[in-house]
Amino acid sequence: MTQSVQAEERRLDGARCEELLAGIGLGDPGDFETFYQATNRAIYAYALSLTRSHYDAQDLMMETYLKIRSAAHLYRPQGKPMAWVFTITRNLARDQQRRSDREALMGDCPPGTLALAAEAPGEDALVLRQAIQVLGAEERQIILLHAVSGLKHREIAQILERPLSTVLSKYRRGLAKLRTALRAGEEG
Amino acid sequence: MGKSWSGPELEQALRRAVNRSVPDVYEQVSRQSPPTLLNGDGVVPSQSPGRRGFAWVALLVLLALIGGGAWWLLGRNAPVTLEEAKAIALEYAGVSAGEASFTKVELERDKFRQVYELRFSTIQAEYECEVDRRTGEIHKLETRPLAGPPPEPADQLLTAAQAEEIALAHAGAAAEQVREKKTKRESEDGQTYYKVEFEAGSMEYEYKIDAYTGAILEMEWDEED
Secondary structure (H helix, E strand, O other): OOHHHHHOOOOOOHHHHHHHHHHHHOOOHHHHHHHHHHHHHHHHHHHHHHHOEHHHHHHHHHHHHHHHHHHHHHOOOOOOHHHHHHHHHHHHHHHHHHHHOOOOOOOOOOHHHOEOOOOOOOHHHHHHHHHHHHOOHHHHHHHHHHHHHOOOHHHHHHHHOOOHHHHHHHHHHHHHHHHHHHHHHHHO | OOOOOOHHHHHHHHHHHHHHHOOOOHHHHHHOOOOOOOOOOOOOOOOOOOHHHHHHHHHHHHHHHHHHHHHHHHHHHOOOOHHHHHHHHHHHHOOOOOOOEEEEEEEEEOOOOEEEEEEEEOOOEEEEEEEEOOOOOEEEEEEEEOOOOOOOOHHHOOOHHHHHHHHHHHHOOOHHHEEEEEEEEEEEOOEEEEEEEEEEOOEEEEEEEEOOOOOEEEEEEEEOO
């Protein structure tokens, strides 16, 4: 990958993402690469919050980008390109769940099935592992989207189709739960 | 006694962990054959310009205007309540409601936004926080320890580079992403600190780092204009 692409702004600028989607719709590989660089962390984080498994999240991420490439021309600019992208990810996660007929996605996966790439010891990896283990499905999605994609609570509320007050309270409750779990882990 | 995590610290830890484990699927996706463009009836849409193109542009502009208006109206109608703002501020500071007493609760308005300005204190520290009324976002969090540490001998003064390292690590910004970095050593009320300002991504950061202990005294971040 080129330096210029690596240096490209990684935060999700709505207007820029829309331009890139338009370029992807016309089959421009450069626009796809730039879009990938700007969104891969956020899409992975959301996929991880849905699947709770690094490997399922990786598959989901790949399917999401394939779908973006084949459907970008159908995107109609409304100022919310990432809401469109996350809807694709969520729908694909549902398909994946139906296909595999597992209960692992979108909710109550037994902690034993958890598989993360961040197996290396380290405080950050521990926080992520705890977040995936102790948070409820929506708390996980809200906290990871907020932390990684830089989306505001109001934007997350729209993506998840939940009221802002619910998103805020789940965010708060999730952070408190995570903090308690980390403290218990240190003391235990 | 375990470490007490603040909201930004937890978020930054999650961000760094995700950044480290995000898989690279770019090559796999780009190796796939060029996609068949999808639409409702399976026909590849025409890209030819002309009157139809103009009609689409006009329609999209209209949709954008309607969308923008609806967004504005929704934004106005569902603000964050004061109680929610207080809870958000406490959560970010990592302070439980029982420990804190609020000394200032004001709603500031300007042309573009409304912000709750909150001040609260615990036995150890005083906090100042700004919470956006529309989005619930934290614009500012300042922490001042009430019982400061005893003055350290001057030979333990941190270097400016060490202070920068602390600020960058806290913001989760890699050195190569950072622009417009400025660091100054200043003293105020007998406290010596480094003021570290920089930009990374689309954000502007300002940190005050205790020049002796390396503790973060204040941090403020905002989106660039």
